[in-house]
Amino acid sequence: MKRVExxxxxxxxxxxxxxxxxxxxxxxxxYSQTSAKLFGVLLRLLNDRAEAEDALQEVYVRVWxxxxxxxxxxxxxxxxxxxxxxxxxxxxxxxxxxxxxxxKTSDIDDVADVVADQTPSPEDSAINMGEARRIDYCMGKxxxxxxxxxKSAYIEGYSYQELADKYNIPxxxxxxxxxxxxxxxxxCLEKN
Amino acid sequence: xNDEIKYTDDDLAAEYALGxxxxxERKKAKKRVxxxxxxxxxxxxxxxxxxxxxxxxxxxxxxxxxxxxxDDKLFAEPVASDGMLGLLARFRIPILLAVLVxxxxxxxxxxxxxxxxxxxxxxxxxxxxxxxxxxxVALVSDQGxxxxxxxxxKPTDKDYELWLVKSDGxxxxxxxxxxxxxxxxxxxxxxxxxxxxxxxxxxSPTGVAQGPVIALGELTRV
Numbered sequence: 427m428k429r430v431e432x433x434x435x436x437x438x439x440x441x442x443x444x445x446x447x448x449x450x451x452x453x454x455x456x457y458s459q460t461s462a463k464l465f466g467v468l469l470r471l472l473n474d475r476a477e478a479e480d481a482l483q484e485v486y487v488r489v490w491x492x493x494x495x496x497x498x499x500x501x502x503x504x505x506x507x508x509x510x511x512x513x514x515x516x517x518x519x520x521x522x523x524x525x526x527x528x529x530k531t532s533d534i535d536d537v538a539d540v541v542a543d544q545t546p547s548p549e550d551s552a553i554n555m556g557e558a559r560r561i562d563y564c565m566g567k568x569x570x571x572x573x574x575x576x577k578s579a580y581i582e583g584y585s586y587q588e589l590a591d592k593y594n595i596p597x598x599x600x601x602x603x604x605x606x607x608x609x610x611x612x613x614c615l616e617k618n
Numbered sequence: 619x620n621d622e623i624k625y626t627d628d629d630l631a632a633e634y635a636l637g638x639x640x641x642x643e644r645k646k647a648k649k650r651v652x653x654x655x656x657x658x659x660x661x662x663x664x665x666x667x668x669x670x671x672x673x674x675x676x677x678x679x680x681x682x683x684x685x686x687x688x689d690d691k692l693f694a695e696p697v698a699s700d701g702m703l704g705l706l707a708r709f710r711i712p713i714l715l716a717v718l719v720x721x722x723x724x725x726x727x728x729x730x731x732x733x734x735x736x737x738x739x740x741x742x743x744x745x746x747x748x749x750x751x752x753x754x755v756a757l758v759s760d761q762g763x764x765x766x767x768x769x770x771x772k773p774t775d776k777d778y779e780l781w782l783v784k785s786d787g788x789x790x791x792x793x794x795x796x797x798x799x800x801x802x803x804x805x806x807x808x809x810x811x812x813x814x815x816x817x818x819x820x821x822s823p824t825g826v827a828q829g830p831v832i833a834l835g836e837l838t839r840v
Binding site: 450457461462463465466467469470479482483486487490502504505506508509512513516517520557558559560561562576577579580581583584585586587589604605608609611612615 | 625628629632633635636637638639640641644648662665666667668669670671672673674675676677678679680681683684685687688691692693
């Protein structure tokens with residue numbers, strides 16, 4: 427079993443390139459470096475530990491299979507991995523039978539218990555905190571409920587319909603709302 | 619001023635990246651990500667823009683059983699198909715995009731159907747020469763030679779013929795791409811090159827290229 431030194435900073439993009447060349451050791455290192463974050467993503471979105479474990483398996487199978495596509499993406503490596511996890515989780519949520527927004531919030535506390543308070547990985551602190559400050563600043567420019575809607579979708583996987591229910595407004599109004607918010611967000615992020 | 623906002627591909631990409639679409643809308647967008655490079659780029663750009671929110675996701679250690687199950691799924695049996703796609707990543711050139719197209723070609727599907735994992739010896743990105751657009755990918759394994767066109771369209775009344783150009787200048791035909799390539803017993807040295815010319819249907823009758831050579835590729839030993 428390959429031993430991973432925690433103090434070492436790994437070059438995740440390089441590891442993904444190695445995985446594309448079928449390097450199993452590189453895959454093991456990627457897993458050890460990123461699985462806690464992706465498991466956190468899946469737990470938060472799916473709100474079900476057993477399903478999140480199952481989803482995590484599928485996500486890494488995809489990472490192995492799709493590593494060669496990474497080189498064609500503009501995203502940074504961690505964003506790319508998280509996007510795979512988020513997309514997979516959202517696909518699962520959307521195919522569930524009659525999801526309700528009530529169910530979404532009721533279990534959040536349970537998940538919060540599971541979510542251990544861990545120090546952010548070097549990847550988090552080095553790259554994403556800059557991004558995080560930028561998006562926090564730009565979200566701050568949106569109306570509170572609009573920023574909240576964007577966050578609910580991204581972090582908890584709310585669909586348009588669920589957001590419309592949550593804010594008690596018609597679906598089409600919700601769409602217009604969110605599209606405008608995303609446009610403003612884009613303009614702000616590109617400027618700052 | 620018109621209050622109606624124009625709904626663009628970028629809006630759709632944002633909605634897909636954010637995850638608010640459902641049902642047929644989400645499926646359709648997902649398909650476009652797979653098939654439309656420009657749309658995939660827009661989505662990827664939105665994923666990047668929204669990635670500042672990723673700090674909201676806390677890290678949680680997954681149980682060891684998950685990694686064991688992944689290894690079981692991926693490595694318990696020989697993986698026949700993935701290896702080849704992965705090898706192509708080495709090229710780091712537009713061929714990477716072409717890999718997606720390549721994987722869907724009938725010739726490759728035949729290849730995937732073979733159960734024992736072929737040992738790939740060489741890969742080659744056969745790139746278009748000046749004035750031509752066609753590019754190809756060749757794989758030489760212990761089970762044969764596979765060549766697929768990545769970009770460009772073959773004229774319907776012509777064939778592409780594959781040639782092995784040896785380092786000493788000798789040129790050997792390997793057959794036309796639409797027919798059976800014949801690498802049996804063929805020795806390919808690492809410093810040889812592949813070339814593709816446009817020939818009459820069935821290939822050059824003389825054993826020497828008659829049409830223009832449109833693409834050339836060096837070998838990469840695996």
